[in-house]
Amino acid sequence: MTPPVLLLGALVAYPLLYNVSLAFRNYRTGEFVGVHNFARAFADPAFFASLRATAIYVTAALAVEIGLGLALALLVHRTIRSGWARTLIYLLFIVPMVTPPVAAGVIARLIYTPTYGVLNAVLRALGGAGDTLWLSRGDTAMFAVVSVDVWQWMPFVFLVCFAGLQSVPQDAVEAALVDGAGGWQLFRLIEFPYLSSLLLLVLIFRFTDTFRVFDHVLVLTGGGPGATTEFLSVYLYRIAFKFFNLSYAAALSLFVLIVASAAFAVLGRFLGREVAQ
Amino acid sequence: MRSRGIWRLLAVAALLALAALYLFPYFWMVLTAIKPLPEFYRFPATIFPEHVTFQPFVSVMVARGYLTLLRNSLVICLAAVAVGLVVSLLIAYPVTRLPVSPRFRRALLNWILSLRFLPPIVVVIPFFDIVRHAGLYDNPLSLMLLYAVFSLPFATWMLRGFLLEVPLELEEAALVDGATRLRAFFTILLPQLAPALLATAVITFALSWSEFMFAFILSATPRSQTFPIGVASLVTQFEIIWNEMAAVGTVASAVPVLLLLLARRYVLTALTFGAIREKA
Numbered sequence: 001m002t003p004p005v006l007l008l009g010a011l012v013a014y015p016l017l018y019n020v021s022l023a024f025r026n027y028r029t030g031e032f033v034g035v036h037n038f039a040r041a042f043a044d045p046a047f048f049a050s051l052r053a054t055a056i057y058v059t060a061a062l063a064v065e066i067g068l069g070l071a072l073a074l075l076v077h078r079t080i081r082s083g084w085a086r087t088l089i090y091l092l093f094i095v096p097m098v099t100p101p102v103a104a105g106v107i108a109r110l111i112y113t114p115t116y117g118v119l120n121a122v123l124r125a126l127g128g129a130g131d132t133l134w135l136s137r138g139d140t141a142m143f144a145v146v147s148v149d150v151w152q153w154m155p156f157v158f159l160v161c162f163a164g165l166q167s168v169p170q171d172a173v174e175a176a177l178v179d180g181a182g183g184w185q186l187f188r189l190i191e192f193p194y195l196s197s198l199l200l201l202v203l204i205f206r207f208t209d210t211f212r213v214f215d216h217v218l219v220l221t222g223g224g225p226g227a228t229t230e231f232l233s234v235y236l237y238r239i240a241f242k243f244f245n246l247s248y249a250a251a252l253s254l255f256v257l258i259v260a261s262a263a264f265a266v267l268g269r270f271l272g273r274e275v276a277q
Numbered sequence: 278m279r280s281r282g283i284w285r286l287l288a289v290a291a292l293l294a295l296a297a298l299y300l301f302p303y304f305w306m307v308l309t310a311i312k313p314l315p316e317f318y319r320f321p322a323t324i325f326p327e328h329v330t331f332q333p334f335v336s337v338m339v340a341r342g343y344l345t346l347l348r349n350s351l352v353i354c355l356a357a358v359a360v361g362l363v364v365s366l367l368i369a370y371p372v373t374r375l376p377v378s379p380r381f382r383r384a385l386l387n388w389i390l391s392l393r394f395l396p397p398i399v400v401v402i403p404f405f406d407i408v409r410h411a412g413l414y415d416n417p418l419s420l421m422l423l424y425a426v427f428s429l430p431f432a433t434w435m436l437r438g439f440l441l442e443v444p445l446e447l448e449e450a451a452l453v454d455g456a457t458r459l460r461a462f463f464t465i466l467l468p469q470l471a472p473a474l475l476a477t478a479v480i481t482f483a484l485s486w487s488e489f490m491f492a493f494i495l496s497a498t499p500r501s502q503t504f505p506i507g508v509a510s511l512v513t514q515f516e517i518i519w520n521e522m523a524a525v526g527t528v529a530s531a532v533p534v535l536l537l538l539l540a541r542r543y544v545l546t547a548l549t550f551g552a553i554r555e556k557a
Contacts, residue, residue: 004370005385009451012392018403019338041419071297079288092296095303098537099530102505106526107302109512110309111483116519118305121321145410153322163553172542178293201552212396215505219512233398233490241494253399264394 016257037251047252049227050235056142057231058210061149065206066199068150069157072186076158093155101152105219108148112220137201138228142220145229150217153209157202165191165197183246204267208260232256285425303530307525310334317519333524341498343507347503350504353417354485357424358478365432370462373440374448386437390550393430397490405494414499423491428481434550435480435543439473479540480491480547483533504529 002016016017026033041047082084111119112134124130134140168191176190216221223230223238230238236256240249309317310333312326337343370391373526374380377538402422405414443466492503508529511522537544545553 008364008389009394010427011422012395012400013357015400015403019399021279022403022406025335037371067420075288076292079285089292089296091315091538091541092299094537094541096299097548098483098487100489100490100505100508100533101408102487102508103530105308106508106512106522106529109305110523111302111307116317116322125321126434150323151299160553163545180535195278198552200550205549208394208396212398214398218489218493219509222513233396236398236402237380237494239488246406248401250343253396256396258393260396260399261293261391264391267376267394 018027019250019253019257022247023254027245027247033247037248040248041252041255046227046230046235050230050232053142053227053229054211054213057146057149057213058207058231060142060146061153061210062203062206064146064150065154065157067203069194069202070161070199072154072158073161073165074191076162078183088160093158094106096152097155099152101148102213102219104152105216108144108216108220112144130140135221136225141225141229145213145217148220149188150256151212151215153206157206160198160202161195164195168194182230203269204263208263211263212256213261298360306523306526309520310527312520314518314520322345333518333520334528337511337521337524337530339456340520341507343528344506345499346502346504347528349417349501350486351456353424353501353503354419354482356421356481357428357485360421360425361432361475361481362478365429365436365476367428369436369440369496373437374445375444389433390430392427393550397471399490408495414495416503419495420501420503423495424488427488428485428489430550431484431547432477432481435469435477435547438546439470439477440550443469476540476543479536479549480543483536486533489493498527531547 005221019140023037024032076086076089078128080089087136097108102225113116114120114131114133114136117134119134120130120132123132130142134144172190173186176186181189213231213234214237217229217231221229223234227235232252233256236252238243239252305438307339308325311329311331313328313330313332316323316328338347342550368385371377372385404419408414408416408419438485447465447469452458452464456464488503489505489509492501492506493509496502496506504525508522508525511517511525
């Protein structure tokens with residue numbers, strides 16, 4: 001049991017230590033430069049712009065995914081009773097979730113492309129102008145990349161909440177209904193307390209995933225227009241593999257690692273209870 | 278009661294609308310993939326192609342040589358799944374069957390889980406440097422290794438969940454009868470685990486299949502490029518050939534979608550590391 005674990009530890013720990021050493025050295029000459037690369041981050045407007053873009057992306061995606069997913073779970077839970085219909089819904093929503101993000105990017109390209117895109121075609125058919133350059137304007141490009149995330153991952157929130165709702169004890173629900181609780185009260189007083197820990201789990205999963213978003217952005221906007229959708233991973237990629245400044249990229253990546261670790265620490269406390277079986 | 282019926286109708290209508298909205302992008306991609314280009318450029322464009330053609334698939338797979346990328350993806354992902362399964366069994370078995378201290382068990386499982394939350398961009402920068410120095414740049418080996426490591430959180434946690442469900446009695450009986458642990462594992466436990474191993478393999482294969490960033494940065498030529506890299510390079514070239522792009526997108530998503538429809542009962546369990554037990 002120990003050899004595989006040690007090997008694994010080495011496989012992950014070594015690159016991370018390598019990162020630290022890269023960050024304190026000049027990549028080309030190998031000389032020690034102290035905190036130069038970290039100091040540089042504080043004077044780098046592009047870094048702050050990518051932070052801001054990431055914050056917008058994370059907030060928008062999380063809010064829409066969790067809001068819609070929860071609402072949809074409640075809707076299905078209370079209206080659809082038959083087993084086969086529930087299975088059908090499950091199958092329908094699992095498909096976007098397992099689609100490779102690059103393929104989701106392709107789909108989005110076919111939708112948002114200005115002249116031949118299907119979105120503008122639909123808008124034209126509805127009598128609109130249908131001439132929006134979705135991917136060439138900052139606000140609409142941000143909308144486009146967030147919409148792909150929502151399409152793929154709202155189902156995840158929905159399925160988790162839906163499974164959670166099914167585990168709410170039926171007698172508690174019936175007691176509340178007998179006491180004359182309405183739909184909203186039923187949710188607030190009975191169902192939500194059951195869902196809250198699952199929602200925390202979903203929140204952490206989605207936060208870590210949106211925070212490091214890369215794949216579909218690269219094929220959909222490439223970080224553009226300008227740097228509107230240049231999120232953290234996209235910016236780090238550009239520094240490391242376009243400007244080839246591995247040291248600066250390593251320094252910035254340590255910041256990304258700290259944020260991800262903080263999110264995981266919260267999750268670890270939460271899942272730790274499950275592990276202690 | 279009557280108003281409830283109306284609510285139900287409204288809810289079902291809303292769900293149907295949402296379902297249509299959800300599947301439409303997929304249909305559009307597939308329809309574009311089997312459409313001759315002139316029809317795509319027509320104003321207004323045809324929805325269903327007048328002349329169905331599979332030319333886009335042929336020209337991408339054969340003329341552009343994407344069959345090679347498909348083969349790379351298959352080889353890399355299968356190798357990664359095999360290695361990942363063996364290693365995760367080597368971890369999950371002792372954790373569930375041998376007397377290890379609970380603190381060590383928790384630390385180990387949590388550490389494995391933390392791999393799932395490690396942003397790839399953090400690891401890929403040093404990895405790129407290490408791999409180049411080791412002469413493994415643009416070599417399928419480095420991707421196999423990485424995919425195997427990053428399949429561990431899912432594989433280990435899934436197998437642990439399955440192992441906890443297999444009762445100990447049979448194994449213990451075998452041990453009492455004088456079988457070694459190894460023999461009990463191979464003759465008693467492994468046959469019971471077979472379906473679980475298959476489900477785990479399918480899910481980790483699908484996840485590796487979809488991976489983009491590592492492949493994008495660590496491969497350069499058709500020697501090691503995976504299929505998603507082929508997809509991206511069609512999308513980012515100067516002049517996009519729309520039906521070909523749709524065709525590669527269709528192939529790229531068909532593989533994981535079909536696989537996961539097979540293993541659908543385990544998908545949510547895998548993605549939430551057992552926090553959700555599936556009933557679908």
